[in-house]
Structures are given as structure tokens and as C-alpha cells.
Amino acid sequence: MNDSMSIPHLIMNASLIVQLVMLLLLAASIASWIIIFQRSIALRRAEKAYRDFEDRFWSGVDLNELYRDLPAEQESLGAEHVFRSGFREFNRLMPKTQSTDAVLEGVQRGQRVALSREEDRLQLNLTFLATVASASPYIGLFGTVWGIMGSFQSLSMAQQATLSTVAPWIAEALVATAMGLFAAIPAVIFYNRLSAHAGRLLGKYENFAEEFHAILHRNLQGRSEREAS
Amino acid sequence: MAKRERRVGYGWPVLLAIGVHIAALMLTIIKWPESEPDPTSSSVVQATLVRAETATDQPQQTEESTPPPSQSEEEDAPKPEESAPEESSKEPAPDNDAEVTDNAVEEAKAEARRLQEEAQRAEQQRAEAERQRQEEAEAEKKRQAEAEAERQRQKEAEAERQRQEEAEAERKRQQEAEAERQRQQEAEAERQRQKEAEAERQRQEEAEAERKRQEEAEAERKRQAEAEAERKRQQELAERAAQANESSLDSMISDEEQSIANAEQASEAANGFKNLVRRYVEQSWNVPSNASSELRAIVRIQLLPTGELVNATITQSSGNSAFDHSVINAVEKAAPFREMRELDASVKGQFREFNLDFNPEDIR
Numbered sequence: 001m002n003d004s005m006s007i008p009h010l011i012m013n014a015s016l017i018v019q020l021v022m023l024l025l026l027a028a029s030i031a032s033w034i035i036i037f038q039r040s041i042a043l044r045r046a047e048k049a050y051r052d053f054e055d056r057f058w059s060g061v062d063l064n065e066l067y068r069d070l071p072a073e074q075e076s077l078g079a080e081h082v083f084r085s086g087f088r089e090f091n092r093l094m095p096k097t098q099s100t101d102a103v104l105e106g107v108q109r110g111q112r113v114a115l116s117r118e119e120d121r122l123q124l125n126l127t128f129l130a131t132v133a134s135a136s137p138y139i140g141l142f143g144t145v146w147g148i149m150g151s152f153q154s155l156s157m158a159q160q161a162t163l164s165t166v167a168p169w170i171a172e173a174l175v176a177t178a179m180g181l182f183a184a185i186p187a188v189i190f191y192n193r194l195s196a197h198a199g200r201l202l203g204k205y206e207n208f209a210e211e212f213h214a215i216l217h218r219n220l221q222g223r224s225e226r227e228a229s
Numbered sequence: 230m231a232k233r234e235r236r237v238g239y240g241w242p243v244l245l246a247i248g249v250h251i252a253a254l255m256l257t258i259i260k261w262p263e264s265e266p267d268p269t270s271s272s273v274v275q276a277t278l279v280r281a282e283t284a285t286d287q288p289q290q291t292e293e294s295t296p297p298p299s300q301s302e303e304e305d306a307p308k309p310e311e312s313a314p315e316e317s318s319k320e321p322a323p324d325n326d327a328e329v330t331d332n333a334v335e336e337a338k339a340e341a342r343r344l345q346e347e348a349q350r351a352e353q354q355r356a357e358a359e360r361q362r363q364e365e366a367e368a369e370k371k372r373q374a375e376a377e378a379e380r381q382r383q384k385e386a387e388a389e390r391q392r393q394e395e396a397e398a399e400r401k402r403q404q405e406a407e408a409e410r411q412r413q414q415e416a417e418a419e420r421q422r423q424k425e426a427e428a429e430r431q432r433q434e435e436a437e438a439e440r441k442r443q444e445e446a447e448a449e450r451k452r453q454a455e456a457e458a459e460r461k462r463q464q465e466l467a468e469r470a471a472q473a474n475e476s477s478l479d480s481m482i483s484d485e486e487q488s489i490a491n492a493e494q495a496s497e498a499a500n501g502f503k504n505l506v507r508r509y510v511e512q513s514w515n516v517p518s519n520a521s522s523e524l525r526a527i528v529r530i531q532l533l534p535t536g537e538l539v540n541a542t543i544t545q546s547s548g549n550s551a552f553d554h555s556v557i558n559a560v561e562k563a564a565p566f567r568e569m570r571e572l573d574a575s576v577k578g579q580f581r582e583f584n585l586d587f588n589p590e591d592i593r
Contacts, residue, residue, distance in 0.1 A: 007257045026250070033246030034239065042237040182253070 010172045015150050021143030021176050025136055029183035032132040035125045036190040043197045046078050046122065050204060053079045057208075063087065063215075078118060078201075079208045085114040086209070090216055098227075100220040107216055111209045118205055122198040126191060133187035140180020147173025502576070506530070506566055507585055514559035514587075517551045522590040524549055526556050531582045536569030544584060556587050 011022060057066065057079075067087050070076055076084050089110035093103045151169030158165055527545035532538060541560040543553045569580065 008254075030246050030250060033249050034242045037242035037245045038237055038239055041242070045237060 007175060010168070010175050013168075014147065014172050014175070018143045018147045018150075018173065018176055021139055021146070022179055025139055025143075025176070025179040025183050028132045028136050028139075029179070029186075032129055032183060032187045032190075035129055036186065036194070039125065039194045040190075043122070043194065043201065046201055047197075049077065050079050050201065050208075053083075054208065057083070067091075077121070079205055081118060082111050082114045082205055082209050083212055085110040086212055086216070100217075100224050103220060104213070104217055108213060111213065115202070115205055115209060119198075119202050122201060123195065126195050126198065129187045129191040129194070133184050133191055136180045136183040136187070137177075138180070140177040140183075143176025143180070144173045147176060502566075502568060502572060502580060503583065503585065505568055506563070509563040509566065510556075510559045510585070510587070513562040515555055516589045517549075517555050520549060520552045520555075520589045522588070524552050525586060525588045526553050527584050527586045528556055528560060529582065529584050530560060532566065532569060532580060534569065534577055534581070536564075536566040538564030538566075545586075552589075559587075 011019070014022065067084065070080055070084055086107045089106045090103060093106045097103060148170060151166060151173065154169070155166060524547040525545075526543055526547040529540075529542050529544045530538070531540045538561065541557055541564075543557065546553055569577065572580065
């Protein structure tokens with residue numbers, strides 16, 4: 001392989017549109033890798049935080065105390081956020097109504113809102129990965145087709161079409177497809193991996209919300225029976 | 230739980246992502262210089278010249294010539310030792326005179342000593358002289374032996390040269406004899422040929438003379454006969470001329486018609502074959518897309534009687550080299566034309582070489 005066929009040399013000699021396509025693909029690749037790293041770290045931390053919170057929750061601590069220890073509404077995340085919004089709703093409704101159904105309904109609504117917010121936060125930017133994964137091969141292909149079009153246009157001027165006159169053009173054009181695949185393949189792999197991770201975490205939150213709801217329900221049931229007697 | 234742990238910033242991810250891309254770029258840049266093939270040595274056989282000389286018989290000859298002198302040296306060596314005892318036996322004679330006086334004794338002793346010394350010196354000188362003589366003799370013998378060897382070698386070389394010269398002379402003599410014989414034979418043949426030619430000429434001259442004589446006689450007779458016949462013929466001709474005129478005209482017309490028909494048949498067959506060839510060529514013709522309908526190329530096609538293509542050349546170019554190439558390629562692809570075998574021999578000759586003109590409009 002001589003110097004004129006090296007990849008940086010090919011990129012430098014490409015036509016303007018192909019170079020723009022390559023630049024776009026490079027940006028998409030860098031952005032997708034940023035998201036991959038950011039999401040990986042964030043999800044790992046969220047999982048760890050959930051495990052810590054679950055241990056604390058099931059350690060027999062008083063729920064009021066736990067509620068007071070937790071940080072303010074905007075700061076809390078994950079299962080803490082679900083717990084906090086549910087418990088706050090419970091505390092606010094308890095003095096106002098005697099109906100257990102109304103209280104439980106309010107708690108459930110608060111938890112649902114918190115869960116949907118958590119879901120949104122966990123899957124933040126994952127759609128961008130999906131976009132890169134599906135679009136960048138096509139963008140690269142566009143660059144290749146454009147480059148080959150240019151190569152054939154210039155070929156029509158040449159007297160004789162030998163392999164050595166065509167080869168650099170086509171190699172240059174194919175670099176765009178290579179870059180598209182380079183951006184797309186990690187994006188596909190990590191999109192599947194991260195969205196599965198986020199879905200698993202969300203399932204855990206929902207399970208926790210149901211368990212918390214069951215505890216509140218048990219408490220309310222006991223109190224209403226006591227009042228009735 | 231501290232809040233800095235919850236919010237994941239973008240600083241580290243950005244650095245990591247850029248690092249990944251730089252690593253990928255490095256791989257593409259750095260990998261290929263290593264993959265250059267290292268040059269292999271082109272030499273297959275490794276040999277060195279040890280010695281270019283061949284052994285000669287020269288050293289062997291010198292070795293053979295040296296031993297005789299050494300033997301003679303051993304034989305000569307004992308001689309001075311034998312002469313030494315004779316000198317010592319002479320010494321007691323002056324000893325008897327010493328009894329008269331001490332001086333005389335002493336003198337005699339001194340004399341004896343001197344004599345002895347002299348004798349020893351003489352002895353030594355003699356031995357020296359002897360040795361020198363022996364050495365000289367040895368050297369002489371050696372020189373003689375060498376000279377002998379040299380002479381022998383020269384003699385052999387001489388003999389060899391003589392033998393070669395003789396062989397050469399013999400060969401020359403044989404060649405000359407051979408040449409002589411050939412020359413004689415040729416001369417003989419020449420003489421015979423001349424004789425034959427002479428005889429032939431004489432025979433021809435005789436025959437010529439004979440023929441002339443006969444011809445003259447014949448001519449004489451003919452002239453008389455003709456004169457008579459002429460008269461008769463003129464009469465007959467005048468009668469027949471009118472009849473003959475009519476019949477000859479008829480036959481001429483029919484001949485003409487026949488030949489015209491033949492020519493038509495031949496040209497029809499020829500055209501048929503030509504059209505066949507043209508159709509085959511056009512079937513395998515890829516007309517270049519940029520060829521306009523005005524282009525026209527004439528191709529000279531040379532065929533074997535079996536229909537195989539010998540050569541196809543452009544005799545009149547269309548001016549478009551791509552078009553010309555495509556025509557030649559088409560002819561080469563369409564060959565061989567097996568129908569050539571079925572043609573008559575007379576028509577075949579016509580198609581050993583013929584021209585065809587091609588025009589893209591023919592197939593569009």
C-alpha cells in the first residue's frame with residue numbers, strides 16, 4: 001500500500017460533499033460515543049443507588065424518618081423519588097379524608113407520575129443512539145454514491161479507463177460507507193444494551209412502587225378496622 | 230447520598246469518546262507501515278570460486294630429477310674420513326728424532342705440532358676442496374639432469390610438432406588429391422557435356438536442314454494445291470456465306486445467355502455468403518454507444534478454405550478508433566464461418582479475401 005492510498009490521504013482528497021458527509025458522520029460517531037459512556041455510567045450508578053435504597057427501606061427503618069432523611073423533591077432520583085412522591089401524597093391526604101380508597105388512589109397517582117418521570121430520565125438520549133444507528137449507514141452510502149458519481153464523471157473525460165485511474169476514486173468514496181458503519185455498529189449494540197438495562201431498572205422501580213403501595217394499604221386497612229371497632 | 234453522584238456529567242464521556250476515535254484513527258494510520266513486506270534475498274545459489282588453475286606435471290618432473298644427486302652425496306661423504314687415518318699414521322716418524330736434544334725434541338715437537346697443524350689445515354682445505362668439488366659436481370649433475378629433462382621435453386615437443394605437421398601435410402595432400410580428383414571429374418564431365426552439346430547441335434542442325442528441305446518441298450506442293458483449292462473455295466464460300474451467317478448468330482446468343490446465367494448464380498452465392506458473414510458479424514457486434522450513424526468502416530477479411538479467420542484489418546477507418554475496434558472484435562468473435570466449406574471451389578477462391586463495410590445503421 002503506497003502513501004496515496006492511506007485513509008487520511010483519501011479523506012483529504014475527497015470532494016467537498018463527501019468531506020461534509022464524512023464530517024457529519026464523525027460528529028454523529030463522537031456524539032453517540034459520548035452518550036454511550038454517559039448513559040453507561042449513569043445507569044450503573046442508578047442501579048447501585050437503587051440497591052442501597054432497597055437495603056435501607058427493608059432494614060426496618062421508620063418510614064417517616066426515612067422520608068425526612070431523603071433529599072428534597074427535585075434532587076431525589078429513582079426509587080427514592082417514587083417513594084418520596086407516594087409518601088408525601090399519603091401524608092397530605094391522611095388528615096383530609098377518612099376514605100382509604102381515596103388515599104390509596106392519590107398515592108398511586110403520585111407514584112405513577114414519579115415513575116413516568118424516572119422512565120423519561122433513564123431513557124434520556126437513547127433515541128439519539130437509535131437514530132445514529134439507523135441513519136448513519138444511509139448517510140455513508142450517500143457519500144459513497146456521490147463519490148462514485150464524481151469518479152465516473154471524471155472517467156468520461158479520460159481516454160483510457162484502467163483500474164489504476166478508477167481505484168483511488170472508488171476507495172475514496174468507500175471511506176464514507178466505512179465511516180457510516182463505524183458510527184452505526186457501536187450505536188446499535190449499545191442502544192440495545194442500554195435500553196435493556198434501563199427497562200430492567202424501570203421494572204425494579206415498578207415492583208418497588210407496588211410493594212410500597214401494599215405496605216400503605218396494609219396500614220390503612222388496620223387503622224380503618226380499628227376505627228370501626 | 231451526595232447529589233454529585235446522582236447527576237452524571239458529560240466531561241468524562243466526551244473525553245472517553247474522543248479517545249476512542251483517536252485510537253481508531255491511530256490504528257488506521259499506524260497499522261499499514263508495519264505490513265510492508267521485508268525484502269527477500271534474490272540469490273539462490275551461494276558459491277565461491279576456489280581455484281581457477283589446473284594441476285600441471287611440472288612439479289612432478291622436478292621431484293623425479295632431485296633424488297639422484299642426494300644419493301651420490303651419501304656415497305661421496307665417507308671419503309674424507311678414510312684419508313684422515315692415513316695422516317695420523319705419519320705422525321710417529323718425527324717423534325724418533327726428539328731423543329737427541331730437548332731443544333731438538335721441543336723443536337721437533339713444535340715442528341711436529343706445526344706439521345700436524347699444517348696437516349690438519351691441509352686436511353681441512355682438502356676436505357673443503359673436496360666438498361666444493363662434490364657440490365660443484367652435484368650442481369653439475371643437477372644442471373645436466375635438468376638440461377636432459379629440458380632436452381627430452383623439447384624433443385618430445387619437437388616430435389609432437391613433427392607428427393602434427395606430418396598429419397597436417399597428410400591431410401593437405403589428401404585434400405589436394407581429392408580436389409584434384411574432383412577437378413578432373415568436373416573437367417571430364419565438362420568435356421562430355423561439351424561433346425554432347427556439340428552432338429546435339431549437329432543433330433539439331435541436321436534436323437533443321439532436313440525440316441527445311443521438307444518444308445520447302447511441302448510448301449511447293451501446298452502452293453500448287455492451294456492455288457487450285459483457292460479457286461474452288463472461293464466459289465464455295467460465296468455460296469456458304471449466306472447460310473452460315475444465320476446459324477452462327479443463333480449459337481452466339483445462346484452462349485451469351487448461358488454465361489450470364491452462370492455469372493448471376495455465382496454472384497448470388499457470393500452475395501449469400503457475404504450476407505451470411507455480415508449477419509454473423511452483426512450478431513456479435515457491440516456497437517459503441519457514442520457511434521453515430523454516419524460512421525462507416527471497411528474491413529478486409531481473410532479466410533482459410535475451412536472458414537477460419539486468418540486476419541481482419543480495417544482498410545478504411547471510420548475515424549473513430551473505438552468503432553473500428555468494435556468491428557474487428559465482432560469479426561473475430563463471429564469467426565469461424567463454417568459455411569465456407571459448402572461453397573464451390575470456384576467461388577471459394579473469391580472469398581479467401583474480401584471486403585465488408587459496416588455501418589451502425591445496419592443493425593439499429
